[in-house]
Amino acid sequence: MQNMILYLAQNSQEGRVFGLDQQTLISMLIQLLNGVILAVALGFILYKPLKEFMQKRTDRIQGKIDNAEATMAKAKELIAEYNEKLSQIDITSQEVIEEARLKAADESRVIIETAKQEAQEIRARTLESIEDDKRRLKEEARLYIIELAFLIAQKYVAQSIDDETQERLFEEALSELEEAQWQN
Amino acid sequence: MPLNVDNIWILDIFGIEVWITETIVNSWIIMAILIALAIFIRIKMRKFKEIPTGFQNLVEAGVEMFHNFAQNTLGEKLLYISPWFFSIFVFIFSSSLFSIFGLRAPTADFATTGAFALATFILMIVLGTRHKKGEYIKSYFEPHFIFFPLNLIGELAKPVSLSFRLFGNMLSGTIILTLYYSLTPIFVQIGIPAFFHAFFDVFFGAIQTYIFVIISQMYVKTAAD
Amino acid sequence: MEALAKAIGLIHIAASIALLNGLLTTFGQAKIVSTAIESIARQPEAADSIRSAMFVGLAMAETSGIYGLLIAIIMLFANPLVNQLVSLIG
DSSP, rough: OHHHHHHHHHHHHHBBSOSSSSHHHHHHHHHHHHHHHHHHHHHIIIIIHHHHHHHHHHHHHHHHHHHHHHHHHHHHHHHHHHHHHHHHHHHHHHHEEEEEHHHHHHHHHHHHHHHHHHHHHHHHHHHOOOOHHHHHHHHHHHHHHHHHHHHHHHHHHHHHHHHHHHHHHHHHHHHHHHHHHHHH | OOOOOOOEEEETTTTEEEEEEEEEHHHHHHHHHHHHHHHHHHHTTTOOOOOOOHHHHHHHHHHHHHHHHHHHOOOOGGGGHHHHHHHHHHHHHHHHHHGTSSSOOGGSSSSHHHHHHHHHHHHHHHHHHHHTHHHHHHHGGGGGGGGGGHHHHHHHHHHHHHHHHHHHHHHHHHHHHHHHHHHSSSGGGTTTTHHHHHIIIIIIIHHHHHHHHHHHHHHHHHHHH | OOHHHHHHHHHHHHHHGGGGGGGHHHHHHHHHHHHHHHHHHHHHGGHHHHHHHHHHHHHHHHHHHHHHHHHHHHHHHHHHTTHHHHHHHO
């Protein structure tokens, strides 16, 4: 067992895994220098230019976005303005239509009333003329009947009765006739 | 797949022995790949369009995601150090992906994680004194100045726990995979380790990267804000 | 040599004991995750912030486990007391 351990220890390769001595310190300093060189190289070759490039692009895109937003706001303002105008136009047109309708209604009412009145008048006139005709016809009929009765009576009276009786009979007949006439 | 970190070269600079370890070489490879990729993306960026498509979308989504993440945790005021966090984020994640290919991840060595945690510590001190001036130094002596050692240990524990968290997680994945490769016969070493790699390298790697970066950012933010 | 072998064995046992704190760490982490899931189920619109808070809490709770791992790794790979241990045993 012990021989085995010693054998392994003696046959281990050159170099080491870990040590705390001067060589480690020197290696550390060399590695520090390497790190600084790498940082400078990568920083100046890659990191900073790329960051600047991206920053510039970000600024540019930001500018574009701002611009677009400004344009958008302006467009929105215009839209609002036009909308207002349109609504005003709407209101005006509605007013006009309303007015026209009112006027038309008025006119139509006036026309209808005039027409009605005229019709009334015509009717009244017609009725009057009919009445007149009626009356005239009645009168004519009456006169005609009277004349006829008178003729009949005269004939009759000439045959049998004297003038006095004739007169009385005539009066009687007339009044009877008249009464009958009125009752009709 | 050896567990040890090998030395590739041993240099001698002004009488000090310097080991160029496998970790350092691997991180150079990763750095080269990342920088090449960055240059490739940069060249492609000239043709980037207003509306992102395909590849551009991917790159932009990645950068944007990290940017938002840093903005949420660091805040506007400290955003200027986000390239550092971006690069360590990318580096740590690609080094976990690096071990998929059977190579040793740089983050599975204390040198790398310690270096990054040390960087966080330095950032904490520098940004704390820069943004809060005297108040940062005063915060070490709160609520009374005899608490200074306690506060100091508390502050020092932050980079230590930060570095060891990442190191421990990455090393445990490496150790388990090394054990698997060295203990199993050759015919089960094809196909099956893919699941281990997916779990330990990709999944744990992503989570630990996220945690390392978010906690570094929070430490820096608490120190500076 | 025998002493070195014994020391290596002892150190491995000690490292495994140091790693036992993972039990309680895992228990605490499980509690954090279960509470976070409950909160997400109760308030799905706050899922993002709860998730990031959960990750930070998990990392904080992991700290004690990480310290155990640190101790184990130091004992295994960079033990400063291995020579004393060997001389004590041998």
